[in-house]
Amino acid sequence: MITKLNENLSSITSIGVGGKCKAILFPENEEEFINLLKDFNGKEKYKIVGNGTNLLFSDNFHDYYVICTKKIKKKMSKRKNCVTFSSSTTLFDAYQFCLKNHLSGFEKLATIPGNIGGSLASGASCFKKSIYDDLEKIQVFYDDKIFWIDKNKMDYGYHFSSFLKNDLSKPFVILNAKFCLKEENPCKIQNEYLSCSIKRKTNQPIGRSFGCVFKNQNNQSTGMLVENCGLKGIKKRDAIISEKHGNFIINSNHANFEDIKYLIDLIETTIKEKYDILLEKDVEIVE
Ligand SMILES: Cc1cc2nc3c(=O)[nH]c(=O)nc-3n(C[C@H](O)[C@H](O)[C@H](O)COP(=O)(O)OP(=O)(O)OC[C@H]3O[C@@H](n4cnc5c(N)ncnc54)[C@H](O)[C@@H]3O)c2cc1C
Known part of the structure; x- marks a missing residue:
């Protein structure tokens, strides 16, 4: 098992954002994974991360362990x-x-x-x-x-799935x-x-992202709504609403949680004001 004690969660997310947690643990085979889950059961809080491509962790300290499945031998x-x-x-x-x-x-x-x-x-x-x-x-x-x-x-x-509502004490x-x-x-x-x-x-940009920020509503493309509001290309430091696809936010270098969150909130409020549509997030935000 690989244990990283002082590593930011940005290292395991595709957007490259996220603060520290108690430790990031990488079991390397199924036996190690299950033993770890048994050891933690009812005693330690933990969050599972797969490839980290749908997650936006805040830069705060996360007071639990993160178990990343990326390095577990595939079967x-x-x-x-x-x-x-x-x-x-x-x-x-x-x-x-x-x-x-x-x-x-x-x-x-x-x-x-x-x-x-x-x-x-x-x-x-x-x-x-x-x-x-x-x-x-x-x-x-x-x-x-x-x-x-x-x-x-x-x-x-x-x-959506009910696994997303996972309780960190007993997921x-x-x-x-x-x-x-x-x-x-x-x-x-x-x-x-x-x-x-x-x-x-x-249709989609290259670069660090978590895929679409918001779900499409009633088959209506959120990317098009963002484009129609003139929000494409807007930047907050190193975070940018993609010019290629309005539903993507790209971390072009050292964007932090606040930068990305600012753009997410901007899209949400603009579309609510212009179209009276309340968008639902596709990305999972972990504050
Ligand atoms: C460029 C790009 C394009 C994308 N395009 C799409 C798309 O077309 N369609 C789409 O649906 N998504 C898309 N996504 C988002 C993302 O890739 C998907 O949601 C993906 O399926 C998430 O898998 P992951 O392993 O990265 O999960 P993670 O982001 O690591 O985790 C997602 C959630 O699953 C939980 N989880 C992870 N592993 C387990 C486990 N073993 N047991 C229980 N819970 C677990 C985590 O705790 C978290 O709540 C895109 C992302 C990027 C970066």
């Missing part, structure tokens, strides 16, 4: 048309494994930079495909027990997930992936 297996992935498997790894096995389901999702655990918790989706579409069940650690939960017993939706931790997929011609799978990647490169 991917297949039985007939069903695959099981550990929470640390990235959506891109999942896609590559499925491609090799001629299974369709992850070619659109692979363009999202999260891992299986973080993406299930966030209810990730893109190009009209949700990570929940082909899910069968999830294995979790909760209250010192490991068990499977069937999809029909879960609460999830558009960029539900996703360990593995099983998906049942359809057989498909590998060329077709690969072409779909490439076409989605091209759409992303054409």
Whole structure:
């Protein structure tokens, strides 16, 4: 296990923002991960971080441990048309494994930079495909027990799941997930992936971000609303509302939490005033 005592959370988030916590812990295999969860159970507060691509931590001290699943050895297996992935498997790894096995389901999702655990918790989706579409069940650690939960017993939706309401004293931790997929011609799978990647490169900016700041409301693009309000390109120190996509904020160098939060609040209040729309955040803000 790798333990970082004095490291900022900015080092494990895609936006590159976040203060210190008690320690950032990186288990390196499933056994270490489960032993750590058992040791902490009921005794220590902790937050799980996957690839850190949907999180904005404040610069304050966070009085709990952070367990990052990024370095846990990935486990991917297949039985007939069903695959099981550990929470640390990235959506891109999942896609590559499925491609090799001629299974369709992850070619659109692979363009999202999260891992299986973080993406299930966030209810990730893109190009009209949700990570929940082909899910069968999830294995979790909760209250010192490991068990499977069937999809029909879960609460999830558009960029939402009940795992997001996790209590830091007793969270539900996703360990593995099983998906049942359809057989498909590998060329077709690969072409779909490439076409989605091209759409992303054409429409979305490069740089440090957490993806979209706000959810789209009733199929209305928040990026377009931001553009119509003339907010694209507005800066607060090193934080900037992307010129390419109005729903992205980029950390161009050393932006801090206050800089990013200022722009988030600016978008929120401007769109409320101009369109009377109350936007819902897509990014998870951890103050
Ligand atoms: C460039 C870019 C593009 C993006 N595009 C999209 C997009 O098209 N669609 C989309 O939905 N999202 C998008 N995102 C946002 C983000 O990538 C997704 O929400 C992603 O699925 C989050 O996964 P993660 O591993 O990074 O989770 P994290 O950000 O690490 O965590 C997210 C939440 O999940 C919880 N969590 C993490 N792992 C576990 C676990 N094992 N058990 C329980 N809880 C856990 C965390 O505590 C946190 O609450 C984008 C982000 C970026 C940077």
